[in-house]
Amino acid sequence: MLSSSYLRKISLLLSIGAVAICHAAPTQSSQSKDASEATLKANKAVLQSLPFHNQQDFEDCHRGFIAELPNQGIIKDINNDKVVWDLLAYEFIKEGKSAPDTVNPSLWRQSQLLTIAGLFKVTDGIYQVRNADISNITFIEGDTGVIVMDPLISTEVAKAALELYFEHRPKKPVVAVIYTHSHIDHFGGVKGVVSEEDVKAGKVRVIAPEGFMEEALSENVLTGNAMSRRATYMYGSMIPKEPKGQVSAGLGLTTSAGTVTLIAPTELITHTGQEVTVDGIKFVFQMVPDSEAPSEMHFYIPKYKAFCPAENATHTMHNLYTLRGAKVRDGLSWAKYLHEILDEWGDNTEVLFSPHHWPIWGNDNVVDHLKKQRDTYKYIHDQTLRLANHGYSMNEIAEMIQLPPSLEMTFGSRGYYGTLNHNAKAVYFRYLGWFDANPAHLHPLPPVEGSKKYVEFMGGPDAILAKAKQDYDKGEYRWVAEVVNHVIFADPENKAARELQANTLEQLGYQAESGPWRAFYLTGAKELREGVPKHLPPAITASPDTISAMPLDVLFDFMAVKLDGPKAVGKNIRINWDFTDTNEKYAMSLENSVLNYSKNKQGKNPDTTITLKRTDLNDVLLGKATLKDKIVSGAIQVTGQKDKITEILALQDKFEFWFNIVTP
Secondary structure, X not given: OOOHHHHHHHHHHOOOOOOOOOOOOOOOOOOOOOOOHHHHXXXXXXXXXXXXXXXXHHHHHHOOEEEOOHHHHEEEOOOOOXXXXXXXXXXXXXXXXXXXXXXXXXXXXXXXHHOOOEEEEXXXXXXXXXXXXXOOEEEEEOOOOEEEEOOOOOHHHHHHHHHHXXXXXXXXXXXXXXXXEOOHXXXXXXXXXXXXXXXXXXXXXXXXXXXXXXXXXXXXXXOXXXXXXXXXXXXXXXXXXXXXXXXXXXXXXXXXXXXXXOOXXXXXXXXXXXXXXXXXXXXXXXXXXXXXOOOEEEXXXXXXXXXXXXXXXXXXXXXXXXXXXXXXXXXXXXXXXXXXXXXXXXXXXXXXXXXXXXXXXXXXXXXXXHHHHHHHHHXXXXXXXXXXXXXXXXXXXHHHOOOOHHHHOOHHHOOOOOOHHHHHHHHHHHHHOOXXXXXXXXXXXXXXXXXXXXXXHOOOHHHHHHHHHHHHHOOOHHHHHHHHHHHHHHOOOOXXXXXHHHHHHHHHHHHOOOHHHHHHHHHHHHHHHHOOOOOOOOOOOOOHHHXXXXXXXXXXXXXXXXXXXXXXXXXXXXXXXXXXXXXXXXXEEEEOOEEEEEEOOOOOOOOEEEEEOHHHHHHHHOXXXXXXXXXXXXXXXXXXOHHXXXXXXXXXXXXXXXXXXXXX
């Protein structure tokens, strides 16, 4: 019989990671400051520099309005005791109201647009519920039923959106679901609109781009803990929704906090030009892999002369690199895909609709928008590489590059989500990596050691803070943040440094046009003042559907990531895994402090063999049963040298979710 300690360890080692947002109830720090004179001046300059008189986006946002979200936009879970979406929390963002001193006017304008929520008619046969989540849900009417596109993050908000649609349109069965790409806000609410039973029975088709399941399940697993922690900064989940806090994420207001689900596709789109008829409606698909998502597709509906560019042509500059952390995206391919839309479908498109933001009507307007979106990403790509070939470094290029006036003055190219600064860095990094070729930057000291030397060279913390306070009063916040960071990393208990840094980050947040940049700055300020909220539970990293659908390869890859290499020195262990219900076999070995595995193979002379069903493993991971129960019942069998598997389990590292970010 295996020890209880062993049983706990194997349960921990098989836990998986995926990006999740912590939805704790944030509270405003009483130490939050007002906008400084420098911030007032910076935000006033924004107000004077952009064409705020142009109200076309507001007109388009209201066009086709049918009904408001139910219950003033408050959506609760099935037990009616947990709020999973709260539009009312953004009531302070009133359309037509001037931006507060503490919010960049351009971001405020974008946030006002994002609070325009409800059911809308896009065109005959196409309807959307907008701003019931960070993404939109779209209903396309077929001959006998409804085709749902991108059913949000959570089942609760997706279900509420479907019910709102049925209140105002004929109640017909959902006959198909389309996932445009592999991010959670485009599939997580699927069980709010269809059942898995109906999909398995062939009553509902689920259509997705090739590679969807692999990317939906694995993109964020190996670094899931780090991404999830960083996401608490990016989406501002720890700061309140108010003029000194979170006002929107730029791409949408925020993320819903309900039940995440997943139903596997029944059909995959594999190539551009592929035609599929769904309930009498013909779709012509365009494959766009490695654009905004690794697995993504667009489509054209000839009947409605409508094109959906997924998330690649929204009303913001998007991310070529997302601040929560992810692989850098291909800006050149992104631009070429948009160019292909113009070539193939541009002349015949009368409405452009997306799973974020609001549609665009009229061929001239559609073409103009697509050209400007295309040229935004192409300009960033081309000009970054032009400057790189002149020998400029990543950080230099990010300061030098500026969009031409025709793009810079277009709200849809503004950096509400991605920014010109960090997207230029992304292009540089994709081609040339982190090193700028200056040997002085090849092997710098790590942050704490380097900061101690900086502080020593600059005359000590008191001298630094005195000078930094003078620069703060001048509004030189970027420099102050850089300098005071050294003081904090040399001495994280220096209260004066923490307070000055918090004040500095706060002003940078008040000036930020990007929702994620604002959230990063303000969350950093909050944690400097109040500390890291380690009393809160970590983010939930995987839903039952995710765990059940996760390929074993990904689980074992994550097990290898969790292996503490230094502790594994000199150990050699061989384990066979035999899954009797899926007929999957794996030979796992530990040597050279590395965990490897071979699929469809059983190793010779294993130290240990584990025989089990995948469904039993899922039960353990989901907490439906303990491993001890499964072993006692005989459902899971362990033979051979049990101490060897105990040994390998003892080498599994444990990740702390609430790790420090703005302090060492």
